[in-house]
Amino acid sequence: MRHRVKGRKLGRNASHRKAMFRNMACSLIKSVVADEDAENAPKHPGRIVTTVQKAKSLRPFVEKCITLARRAQPHLEKAEEFGTSAERGSSEWKSWRESDQWQEWAAAMAPALSFRRRLISELRDIEAVEVLMSELGPRYIDREGGYTRVVKLATVRLGDSGEQALIEFVGDDRDRQRTTSRSSAAPVVDESEETETTSDEEANESVSSEAEASDETSTDATAEDGGADEEKKDD
Template identity: 50%
Template sequence: SSLIKTIRIDPEDKTSPKVAGRITTTLPKAKELRPYVEKIITLAKKGVVAEEAARPLGTTAARNTAEWKAWRDSDKWQKWNAAIAPAVNARRKAFSLLRDKDALEILFTDVAKRFETRNGGYLRIVRLPKVRLGDAGQLAFVEFVGTHDRVKTRRAPAPVVVPAAESSDAPAE
């Protein structure tokens, strides 16, 4: 949950991370963390899709009003309930793994929307050239992809070489 919570940085908080979406840890911990976080992000993406599918079936009426009670007694509520069930299940599974409401909210609002078109590979592990003091553990960054990616620059096209035209004073055959 600490990696997910680094997405939102409070500039006035002195303990907030310097770079959003990045933590520093040891290399073995980073390798253990990657599949865990990627499964949670995939779960959140599925939950967001289910929420979007259930949105048209819902109602905008305030709870316990006559309009809301009529919707609740109708067939639309049954359809909405069936459509929203996978989203609720995804949120409950994610909460059971994260155990943090703030991280869960960030996961479903920011992270899932950010990676909605990506099919995996949400994290990058970058080895650092230094070791931790005390036990010489190899350090690494764990960060979300897409924010600090290198921009691929296009090369300038190669100049077109035009063959020199034969001079006009050469004898014609």
Template identity: 30%
Template sequence: MAGGLVKYRHLSRDSAHRKALLRNLVTSLIKNESIHTTWPKAKEAQRLAEKLITHAKKNDEVARRKAQGILFTPHELMPKLFGEIRERYLNRPGGYTRVLRTEPKDKYDQAPSAILELVDGPKDMRFAMTAAAVARDRMLGKRHTELTQKNVEKVTRYRRGGREEFEEMVGKIEELKLSRD
């Protein structure tokens, strides 16, 4: 069968290998809160991670069993998933993960790379980049662009104590004096 609509990426693997790969990626994502992989793998793992966090928000027996079926090391990660991560995303309607494209990881095959990360976490890259942009604008005495203002709103909207934490990060960056023209 040539072409046609595909419901998911097959990733050039049979179904058992593909499921194991995605489970491994999601387990690493929950453990480390950020992973670096190829872009197609990141997009597929993102789908599974979103479902897993939605199960965690339900916090019932069925959701716990489904989460155990996805995670490779449930005894280590279930307390984190149903504790810290569940609390972080309880009031968020969706969009718990973000995929950021990066330069190819391997210079040999030039595969498109990406970082898959949990939003509003300690390793949130957009939060840090936006804080750096605000610190630079303040240091140069410039007004923030419309895009920077939108990003400030996005990174602080669902985060508990988001504005205070953001101002703290901007202060740390200003102290480092990294922002120069």
């Protein structure tokens, strides 16, 4: 019994399992900026397909990395105020390097550099860290958690019939299109259609009033006939 034993072993030891999650996370992150014309370009950027158990175990690992990149964004924005656009090694850059402005830039950049080093130690991939710091961090700057979703697929994996699922980032173009299609706007009513509708309603009201008048007339006539028959019987 595995009471109070957290996590899934997935048929691997600890080091193998960590390396697998690192490789899967880098593949998912780098698919965001993948070249569409490349030979092995992903069909949908920001999405990979794996088994359900691996996707559920990979999700917290990826979201912790995105949280580190998101926490580094305020420090990067603050450091930009003291930065310079001069080319490295130029005379202007050297003068900025020796000024007090560089000291302020270094102090503001230190926390962001710490987050960057933590991401490199987790992923061991510079390209994936660059995508986190430049793309995913600014995207989720106002979102506190829940950066990915796991969607189960109906098709099973060939060979062992394993349950498949896809893990993808939320808040992309597909979500915006889905939100736009769900929002129902008020229908535009043409003035001619509104006039026709009003005339139809008036005609229906006149017909109903005529029908009620005819019903009242027939009721009165029936009552008079009944009264005449009763007088005859009395005679």
